[in-house]
Amino acid sequence: MNIYLDLFLSFAKVGVLTFGGGYAMLPILQREVAENKKWATEEELMDYYAIGQCTPGVIAVNTATFIGRKVKGLAGSILSTLGVVFPSLVIIIAIAAFVNNFADSPIVQNAFAGIRACVCVLILNAVVKLWKKAIVDKPTLLIFAIVFILSVFTNLSPVVYVILAAVAGIILKSLEAKK
Amino acid sequence: MxxxxxxxxxxxxxxxxxxxxxxxxxxxxxxxxxxxxxxxxxxxxxxxxxxxxxxxxxxxxxxxxxxxxxxxxxxxxxxxxxxxxxxxxxxxxxxxxxxxxxxxxxxxxxxTIRPASTALIAAAGVLVLKISLLNVDTFQQGGGILSLFDFKAIILAVIVYVLTNFVKPLKKLHPVVFIALSAVAGIVFKFAGA
Structure with a gap:
């Protein structure tokens, strides 16, 4: 099969099977990319995934770009990335059309009122998981507290916090190094 | 455009x-x-x-x-x-x-980006909490302190929290299971009052 088509289809498969976010993706990538296609070793995959987690953007997309580039350069990275998002586009558009059409039905309204209560908890669980990796000492706890309070009570764009946090980190660490 | x-x-x-x-x-x-x-x-x-x-x-x-x-x-x-x-x-x-x-x-x-990003997600969680577990509108219209809380939704959230964090065989279940069950609970107990 044409390698570009192969990349697109393999990552479309990963996209379909990634159910519930990037964290669910790793075992599927291991099987498809490392074992079946041998496009990358397990170690490379772990590295890509780790970098994908701490760089901006969607983890699944970041990882797909990495592997696509390794296999077939720029065109490979673009096709892998398009592959990974393609199933989402199709599935979500179908569901969105349905949900938006039936938004006024009592059943849909009641269902979503229940679902929203559940979403609260899922977000809380995600925060707890991230907390363990992100809040490691006093300065990081302080950053968390400041950003949390400011963003609950003001309407500043999240972009501002991310940039300021990056600057604060660089300053903090260079001060530490000087001591 | x-x-x-x-x-x-x-x-x-x-x-x-x-x-x-x-x-x-x-x-x-x-x-x-x-x-x-x-x-x-x-x-x-x-x-x-x-x-x-x-x-x-x-x-x-x-x-x-x-x-x-x-x-x-x-x-x-x-x-x-x-x-x-x-x-x-x-x-x-x-x-x-x-x-x-x-x-x-x-x-x-x-x-430092990692704790900032975690804080931003937590703050977004507060917004979801406000619309899903509280009735800010009825409270502000003078409904009294009890009208602020959406008890059906709060009970469901507590149940989901316990199931996803403390019940061993359920912890590993995919979130979609809990979302589906919450939808059913919402329909059966008429969460939106609709």
């Missing part, structure tokens, strides 16, 4: 949302504030659908918001906007991979 605007807004989200799909949520609340394209309620529904369908959550949400705002072309523009910065950043990093993880400045920046 709405398509360009969608592309640009999601480009920004893709560039600054660090830590996976959930990290895009604060940006979407910001977008709702700025544009009025969708309400907070609608956004919470979109998060639920994105969590319970195949595909990365961030991509699902971009598609959903894009589609709700401007149809199929909107869905495509929002999704392409979201992934473009990733592709560019990763291609740059891949060239210098050997040094990226060890780079002093990269390490220092992410040391």
């Amino acid at each position: 709405i398509y360009l605007r969608l592309f640009f807004e999601f480009f920004k989200t893709g560039l600054f949302a660090v830590g996976g799909g959930m990290a895009t949520i604060p940006f979407l609340y910001d977008l709702s504030d700025k544009t009025g394209w969708f309400t907070y309620d609608k956004l919470a529904d979109m998060i639920a659908v994105s969590e319970s369908t195949p595909g990365p959550i961030g991509v699902n949400m971009a598609t959903f918001v894009g589609f709700t705002t401007a149809g199929i072309p909107g869905a495509i523009c929002a999704t392409l906007g979201l992934i473009t910065p990733s592709v560019i950043i990763i291609l740059i990093i891949a060239r210098f991979l050997a040094n990226f993880n060890d780079n002093k400045y990269v390490k220092s920046a992410f040391y």
Whole structure:
């Protein structure tokens, strides 16, 4: 099969099977990319995934770009990335059309009122998981507290916090190094 | 032009949302504030659908918001906007991979970006909590302190919390299971009062 088509289809498969976010993706990538296609070793995959987690953007997309580039350069990275998002586009558009059409039905309204209560908890669980990796000492706890309070009570764009946090980190660490 | 605007807004989200799909949520609340394209309620529904369908959550949400705002072309523009910065950043990093993880400045920046990003997601969680577990409107219309709490929803949230954190065989279950059960509970107990 044409390698570009192969990349697109393999990552479309990963996209379909990634159910519930990037964290669910790793075992599927291991099987498809490392074992079946041998496009990358397990170690490379772990590295890509780790970098994908701490760089901006969607983890699944970041990882797909990495592997696509390794296999077939720029065109490979673009096709892998398009592959990974393609199933989402199709599935979500179908569901969105349905949900938006039936938004006024009592059943849909009641269902979503229940679902929203559940979403609260899922977000809380995600925060707890991230907390363990992100809040490691006093300065990081302080950053968390400041950003949390400011963003609950003001309407500043999240972009501002991310940039300021990056600057604060660089300053903090260079001060530490000087001591 | 709405398509360009969608592309640009999601480009920004893709560039600054660090830590996976959930990290895009604060940006979407910001977008709702700025544009009025969708309400907070609608956004919470979109998060639920994105969590319970195949595909990365961030991509699902971009598609959903894009589609709700401007149809199929909107869905495509929002999704392409979201992934473009990733592709560019990763291609740059891949060239210098050997040094990226060890780079002093990269390490220092992410040391503080991670807690900031976690805080942003937590703050977005507070917004979801406000619309799903509290009746701020009826309270402000003078309904008394008890009318502030949506007890049905709070009980359900506590049950889901306990099941997803403390009940061993259930902890590993996929979130879609809990979302589906919550939908059923919502219909049976008429959560929206509809």
